[in-house]
Structures are given as C-alpha cells and as structure tokens.
Amino acid sequence: METNNLYIWSIKNIKSNRISIHAAQVAFFIMVSFFPFLMFFITLLKHTPISEAVLLASVQKVIPASLSSLISTWLNESFEASTTILSATVISALWAGSKGFASIAYELEAIYSDGLDKHRSFFSRRFHSILDTVLFTIMIIISLVLLVFGNQIIQLINHFLPFMQHMTLLLFLLRSAFSLLLFTIYFAFLYYFIPGRHALFREELPGAILSSFLWISFSYLYSFYVDTWGTISSIYGSLTSIVFLMLWLYFCITFLFLGALLNKYLQTYHSIHPINDLRRISDIVKYYLKSKI
Known part of the structure; x- marks a missing residue:
C-alpha cells in the first residue's frame, strides 16, 4: 500500500531501488576512471612550460603527507608515459567512466520510474554517458580541490599572502557559497537530462539543493579527517x-x-503537505547513515 509519509516512503524506496549497491558500483567505476583522466591531463602538461618538479612541489603542498610518496611515483610515471599509453589511458578512462554513469542513469531511471523517454538508442545513451563522465570527473576534481583540500589551500594562501589572513573566514564562506551554487546547478541538470523524463527544471531544484548540501557537508568532514588524521595509517597502511x-x-x-x-x-x-515533510528530510539521512554503522 502506497504511503505519503516521507520517512516511510524513503525507507521503502532506498531498499527497493538498492541505492547502496548502485552507489558502490558507481563509486568503483568513477574511481577507476578518475586516475586515468588525471594521467591524461598531466601527460598533456609535458607540452607546456610546467615541469614535473614544479607540479610535484605544488601538489605536495595541498595533499595529505600519507599520499605524498604515492602521488610522487604516479606523477613521474605520468610524465614519462608514451603517446601509445596516453591513448590507452583515455580509452580506459572513458570506458570505466561511462560504465559508472550508465549505473547512475540506470538508478535515476529506476527512481524516476514514471514519465521517462524509453526510446533512446544505445548510441545516444553511450554518448551521453561519456559526456557526463567528463563533466562529472571535473566536478570531482573541483570538489576535492575546494572542499577536501580547501583548508590547506587557504593556509597556503595565507602563507604567501599574509595580508589575507584576516580574510580567512571570508574565503571559507566564499568557497562554501560557490561550491553550493555550482553543485546545485550541476545536480539539477543531472536530474533533468539523464533520466530522459518530461519535467520542469525547477522541479529538480529541491533534490539538487539537498544533494549539494549533503555532499559539501560530508566533504568538510572528510577535510577534517585529512587535516587532523591524514598521517594515521594503522589499519590500511x-x-x-x-x-x-x-x-x-x-x-x-x-x-x-x-x-x-x-x-x-x-x-x-506535492499537493499534500510538502513543507511539513521537508522538515523530516534529516530523518532520511540519519536513518541511512545509522543503517551503515
């Protein structure tokens, strides 16, 4: 029996749509494609005045110490990669990334089960998956730079520009506001275009705002871990x-x-009581996180 209670409805749909399983699948393929994409961009830097030493010195200032050795080796291999390896890297990145986005599209279509355009061809779906992969990888990089390593970047700015120290709070607020706006717009377009459904763009904004807020908040928690326990490796080395x-x-x-x-x-x-139910959005998140502990 269908219910309009947000809490019960969400629990039912989180389980029926197997959100945790699809999230793990997407995370795996996005992660597999993430480093080849970075390798591709870094290899292109060989044709610019930026040297490997300069790039490594810059990157080491904004990454956890536990990753320094790994990143150093990886950057060295990327700079020495041949054109053949570069081509294989791009192909593998696009393949893995498109697989990840195919999973995102599948899950969004499962959630938005009504009003979908089910006449998309295979090539149309694959083309959109590749395009979305590139855009999503860029968003991941922006997220890591602004949110996860943002505190270290601000410290770096304060070190080289001492007069900016009294503006640390302003930099933090600007970083948060820009990230929230950027992510909200991107997620709204994601919800609007990927499922191939017929809906108004503004109808996708509530979920986009929620996803952006949770994404940014959780990224700050991860940033806190990086800043506080970035060198601890007692479990996974x-x-x-x-x-x-x-x-x-x-x-x-x-x-x-x-x-x-x-x-x-x-x-x-939407015609029942959306305002009251919106106040219980936090219950969905609390339930989901509690079920994973």
Missing part, C-alpha cells in the same frame, strides 16, 4: 587515504540518489 577517498565518493553518490528520491516524492505528493 599507505592505502588509508585511498580507502577514505573511496568511502567519500560512495557516500557522495548516495547523496546524489537521495536528492532524486526527494524530487520524486515531492513531484508525487
């Missing part, structure tokens, strides 16, 4: 940061799906 990066991506993808669920709920029961 040198892979600690990579494992936490995977967990960060897994939860962020989960938040993306939760935003789609909110949109679906509001568009189904």
Whole structure:
C-alpha cells in the first residue's frame, strides 16, 4: 500500500531501488576512471612550460603527507608515459567512466520510474554517458580541490599572502557559497537530462539543493579527517587515504540518489503537505547513515 509519509516512503524506496549497491558500483567505476583522466591531463602538461618538479612541489603542498610518496611515483610515471599509453589511458578512462554513469542513469531511471523517454538508442545513451563522465570527473576534481583540500589551500594562501589572513573566514564562506551554487546547478541538470523524463527544471531544484548540501557537508568532514588524521595509517597502511577517498565518493553518490528520491516524492505528493515533510528530510539521512554503522 502506497504511503505519503516521507520517512516511510524513503525507507521503502532506498531498499527497493538498492541505492547502496548502485552507489558502490558507481563509486568503483568513477574511481577507476578518475586516475586515468588525471594521467591524461598531466601527460598533456609535458607540452607546456610546467615541469614535473614544479607540479610535484605544488601538489605536495595541498595533499595529505600519507599520499605524498604515492602521488610522487604516479606523477613521474605520468610524465614519462608514451603517446601509445596516453591513448590507452583515455580509452580506459572513458570506458570505466561511462560504465559508472550508465549505473547512475540506470538508478535515476529506476527512481524516476514514471514519465521517462524509453526510446533512446544505445548510441545516444553511450554518448551521453561519456559526456557526463567528463563533466562529472571535473566536478570531482573541483570538489576535492575546494572542499577536501580547501583548508590547506587557504593556509597556503595565507602563507604567501599574509595580508589575507584576516580574510580567512571570508574565503571559507566564499568557497562554501560557490561550491553550493555550482553543485546545485550541476545536480539539477543531472536530474533533468539523464533520466530522459518530461519535467520542469525547477522541479529538480529541491533534490539538487539537498544533494549539494549533503555532499559539501560530508566533504568538510572528510577535510577534517585529512587535516587532523591524514598521517594515521594503522589499519590500511599507505592505502588509508585511498580507502577514505573511496568511502567519500560512495557516500557522495548516495547523496546524489537521495536528492532524486526527494524530487520524486515531492513531484508525487506535492499537493499534500510538502513543507511539513521537508522538515523530516534529516530523518532520511540519519536513518541511512545509522543503517551503515
């Protein structure tokens, strides 16, 4: 029996749509494609005045110490990669990324089960997956730079520009506001275009705002871990940061799906009591996080 209670409806749909399983699948393929994409961009830097030493010195200032050795080796291999390896890297990145986005599209279509355009061809779906992969990888990089390593970047700015120290709070607020706006717009377009459904763009904004807020908030928690315990490796050794990066991506993808669920709920029961139910959004998140502990 269908219910219009947001809490019960969300629990039912989180389980029926297997959100946690699809989030893990997407996180894996996005992670697999993430480093080849970075390798591609870094290889292109060989044709610019930027040297490997300059790039490595710059990157080491804004990454956890536990990743320094790994990143150093990886950058060295990327700079020495041949054109053949570069081509293979791009192909593998596009393949893995498109697989990840195919999973995102599948899950969003499962959530938005009504009003979908089911006449898209295979090539159309694959083309959109590749394009979305490139855009999403850029968003992941922006997220890591602004949110996860943002505090270290601000410290770097204060070090080289001492007169900016009294503006640290302003820099923090600007970073948060810009990130929220950028992510909200991107997620709204994601909800609007990927499922191939017929809906108004503004109807996708509530879920986009929720996903952006959860994504940014969780990224700040991850940033706190990087700043506070970035050198601790008692459990996973040198892979600690990579494992936490995977967990960060897994939860962020989960938040993306939760935003789609909110949109679906509001568009189904918008005439009942959306304002009261919006106040219980935190219950969905608390329930989901509690079930994973």
